[in-house]
Amino acid sequence: MSCKYSILITSKNRLTDLIFTLNKINYLIERTDVECLLYDDASTDGTYNYVKENFPKIILLRNENSLGLIHNRNVLLNNCSGEYAISLDDDAHFESENVLEIIENHFKTNSKCGVIACRIFWGLKLPNTSILNEEIIRTKAFVGCGHIWNIKAWREIANYPEWFVFYGEEEFAAFQLFKKAWEIQYVPQILVHHRVDIKSRKQKSDYQIRLRRSLRSGWYLYFLFYPWNQIPKRFSYTLWIQIKKKVLKGDVKATFAILQALGDVIIHFPKLMKISNRLNKSEFDSFNKFEETKIYWNP
Template identity: 55%
Template sequence: MQKSSFSILITTKNRKDDLLFTLRKIQHLLDRDDVDCLICDDASTDGTFEFIQNNFPKIKLIQNSKSQGLIYSRNRLMELVTTEFAISIDDDLHFVTQYPLEIIEKAYYENPKAGLFSFRIFWDVKEPEKTETTEVLHQMQSFAGGANVWRMTAWRDIPNYPAWFVFYGEEDFASYQLFKKNWKIYYLPEVLVNHRVDIKKRKKGPDYSLRLQRSLRSGWYLYFMFYPLSVIPKKMIYSIWMQLKLKVFKGDFKALKAIIFALFNVLFSIPKIIKNANRLSMSEYKAYHKIEHTKLYWRPENE
């Protein structure tokens, strides 16, 4: 029997239909002998666990007894991986590229210091009509949390994702840790995925303020955990000012609530910040910021 080389990891909560769509789209990968699939159900109440258990017996399924959040669930899955590579995808995301595993394996072979590859992501409810790209493999600062593949030796060389972040920020946390260990992160545009999200609707969603709060606080946690101390005050002031200028002063008072709550989150998380700090030296900080910014969005008209 062929030993599995890849694990496909999916976290989900109350999105049974999205998850089913994804599993059907990647069924040809799940049928392979060299692929394991692991799903963590974060205490869904829509019957997700039972449905997967009854209809996809080959999938290794775990469940949180109570909701613990995306990052906690990703850590649980990573702890169960026994393969050389681990692919993380969101439950509303699927591969457009037909044979992604061969591309990934070749890319790792050609880049021995690659700890992680991040995929080219098309954000829309439907797949793009045009899939070709002129983009090429290149190093990036960070990666997309729900569209990437880890070399497990690199994952085991750094701390787990910070579960106390709950949502957002785990990618940059890992990117700083990888940088400190001399692992590299690459953008792999040859592998295209479709994230089935309407971005405009998401920005107007009822959880907008909570999402913004969690996004801001995770960014500020990272400042205090990894940036040289002399850089932090200027970065914090600029970050807050831009939120006020671009959102609050234009009448977005949900953003003001998010800013205030995020600041309190930072204050109450000081003990955890101190415990988990792994600060960059000034030379490391400058070197990190010379690396190209993370590529999260791709659209055909950019070509």
């Protein structure tokens, strides 16, 4: 059955966060023009059964063994039936009213918009004000925790690269969209509350692996899309910044993460060369005129 809007969520062992999100967006899920697809990535906390019993309208998918966020997002995007695919993290929800109407109106009046990038607040507690003082602009990329695809645009580009594992897949898609003349547009009228404590992440056990994946994905993107003459100085600069700010300050976990990321680039170099879709000088200059990705909204 086709519908206008598809809400896509992937989750793993975060049932408490997921329940909060689903309760927040249930008024959308219950609409007749909305389908919600939820991918349970081999959770062991009862996610699948809870959702099946308490949210019967949600279309459930499940991996018996974890296949990862990027794999799941590819499957969801390739199997949803909506014209517009709304991607939310399991710890993120909308705070704006009339979200679906804003989405439809924007895509209909901006025919080259391939992805809507939402205004996102990162933090456990939403600020008292949500005053809007920003305008719609074209940006280089978008943030995974809250964005909306024009499904026509998704079908014109390559799937997210599952071997990135985590981080960088949105930028990968952004370059592909640019090559196909689709735009990414930041629409601040759509506010997403991403309920995470950024400051505490460095103390968490996955700090090292997050840094490793973040660094390597940025370097992967250089070799996939940047003109050759841009790569050496950018690669060297980012590496030096990591050494200066982390290695020389005694951050042992970061040091290992940097070395691992460099190893990942070496291992995947043949693949990077095989699937590269490099921008020429003119394209690169045009791309760099766009606004930087709007990641954090600070009221």
